[in-house]
Amino acid sequence: MSNVSSVLHLIEPLKSETQPLRFRARQPLIRRGELPTAVWYIEDGWSARFKLLRDGRRHISRFYAPGDICDLSWLVAGAADQSVMTLTPLRAVRIDRTRLDARLRNDAALGFALAREALAEMRWQAEWLVTIGCKSAAERIAHFLCELYLRLERRGKTRETSCDFPLSQQDIADFTGMTSVHACRTLRELRNSGVIELCRRRLRIVDFSRLVRMAAFDANYLEEPMTAAGAGLAAPGHRTATPECRPAAC
Amino acid sequence: MSNVSSVLHLIEPLKSETQPLRFRARQPLIRRGELPTAVWYIEDGWSARFKLLRDGRRHISRFYAPGDICDLSWLVAGAADQSVMTLTPLRAVRIDRTRLDARLRNDAALGFALAREALAEMRWQAEWLVTIGCKSAAERIAHFLCELYLRLERRGKTRETSCDFPLSQQDIADFTGMTSVHACRTLRELRNSGVIELCRRRLRIVDFSRLVRMAAFDANYLEEPMTAAGAGLAAPGHRTATPECRPAAC
DNA sequence: CGGTCTGTTGATCAGTATCAATGACAGTGG
DNA sequence: CCACTGTCATTGATACTGATCAACAGACCG
Numbered sequence: 267m268s269n270v271s272s273v274l275h276l277i278e279p280l281k282s283e284t285q286p287l288r289f290r291a292r293q294p295l296i297r298r299g300e301l302p303t304a305v306w307y308i309e310d311g312w313s314a315r316f317k318l319l320r321d322g323r324r325h326i327s328r329f330y331a332p333g334d335i336c337d338l339s340w341l342v343a344g345a346a347d348q349s350v351m352t353l354t355p356l357r358a359v360r361i362d363r364t365r366l367d368a369r370l371r372n373d374a375a376l377g378f379a380l381a382r383e384a385l386a387e388m389r390w391q392a393e394w395l396v397t398i399g400c401k402s403a404a405e406r407i408a409h410f411l412c413e414l415y416l417r418l419e420r421r422g423k424t425r426e427t428s429c430d431f432p433l434s435q436q437d438i439a440d441f442t443g444m445t446s447v448h449a450c451r452t453l454r455e456l457r458n459s460g461v462i463e464l465c466r467r468r469l470r471i472v473d474f475s476r477l478v479r480m481a482a483f484d485a486n487y488l489e490e491p492m493t494a495a496g497a498g499l500a501a502p503g504h505r506t507a508t509p510e511c512r513p514a515a516c
Numbered sequence: 517m518s519n520v521s522s523v524l525h526l527i528e529p530l531k532s533e534t535q536p537l538r539f540r541a542r543q544p545l546i547r548r549g550e551l552p553t554a555v556w557y558i559e560d561g562w563s564a565r566f567k568l569l570r571d572g573r574r575h576i577s578r579f580y581a582p583g584d585i586c587d588l589s590w591l592v593a594g595a596a597d598q599s600v601m602t603l604t605p606l607r608a609v610r611i612d613r614t615r616l617d618a619r620l621r622n623d624a625a626l627g628f629a630l631a632r633e634a635l636a637e638m639r640w641q642a643e644w645l646v647t648i649g650c651k652s653a654a655e656r657i658a659h660f661l662c663e664l665y666l667r668l669e670r671r672g673k674t675r676e677t678s679c680d681f682p683l684s685q686q687d688i689a690d691f692t693g694m695t696s697v698h699a700c701r702t703l704r705e706l707r708n709s710g711v712i713e714l715c716r717r718r719l720r721i722v723d724f725s726r727l728v729r730m731a732a733f734d735a736n737y738l739e740e741p742m743t744a745a746g747a748g749l750a751a752p753g754h755r756t757a758t759p760e761c762r763p764a765a766c
Numbered sequence: 767c768g769g770t771c772t773g774t775t776g777a778t779c780a781g782t783a784t785c786a787a788t789g790a791c792a793g794t795g796g
Numbered sequence: 797c798c799a800c801t802g803t804c805a806t807t808g809a810t811a812c813t814g815a816t817c818a819a820c821a822g823a824c825c826g
Binding site for chain 4: 434435436446447450451453454
């Protein structure tokens, strides 16, 4: 993902065990409140970072797919404030936190790479905040599928136009902020309209450009035209601000 | 904010200008798609990071208050993917990006501090994702007010139990993912129930503990009891998972 | 002053949640 | 091999949160 010196490359010598560890599905990798002693480089399988509220509501704030590191935020001191559990059987390499932490204090290249990685993650989260914050159920799910597919494609984890998709509708719902019932209906619409196929834990993107349009998604973040100044054109309606910050709707 | 060597301390020698710069209210600090040439240490005033969708929907993903750096994510290469505009008149110190970037490659302490800062920001965003993703309008606004007050308190920007609050209801709405009309009604409920006072750009927390309860907020992240294992107790209803990840509702 | 923005309230509507029931399927143990 | 169990996807009926539309008053500003 990074260009010159990725975190993955730099932490290579820190892998504690020669053999990656294996976890069964639906096992906790960490529980909220625990102190992480390591981060995991995920070679295979999926997991989810989530939080439970007292009344049972659950929200998933992040999925980890093969190639992800789970979780960089554990490198700041203190207890994990969200839990992580595997969704499928998982194979992951353990990277000892103490050793990584110690090296970070001396190795500028590693610190730089880690900062870059963290900042990139921040950008992704900021984008997803916007999606959760103001898009419809259909847009949220379409956006999620676009993004997921592109992420897996960059890692060579897609075949033709399809990829593994081990998530239940409950998982999708908890990630996109809706109920599983509504996720079900929304997915059905997407399938009925012919933009995706989804069965037996496999997702196939039939019409990517249409999915992108349905998502109000832009891989290069093209949503906002940002014409030269956008000035001089006021937007109508309640959601209006001063001209220089509110280009006209289109 | 950090303990030993904060970013703020480390970037001290990088401040490009002796005098901080001033901006008027409602001016763009950056527009989406532009290449940032500096980050800003905000001494006084407020601003917002946001994104506009084609149809005019706006979502604010972050407010910057005095003491914040706007924005760390600009240190990764490439164009800004969200815009930032001032909400009030602003006084900020310019920190040249090229110089910061150059120093980052050699200075392990700076890289470490920056990484810590970025990771802390990630954690905040992940928490806010949960809030936006699964809480009610009243909970979201209450949560926001709790958090804002605590953040300002840490920086000594509160007096008694009150603080400046220059945000319009439209700003609050765009941040918490609702309409300004609904934000208005929700704020009114909070005022009517006597937990806050809010007038003439000043917020007063009358009953903090009740506000916390209304927010399902926990400053120390206490929402999830995370009893020893949480195991053996299945939760009812649609939003159910395996026992080890789903402690009973309460 | 006259325009613009903000806060406010009321009436109505749409999107999504909730509740309930069912069928398909996988895993388990007798 | 088959009943038993639990999970998951699905559908229908209904309820409710929050959006939308409309109108107006006060504050602020040129």
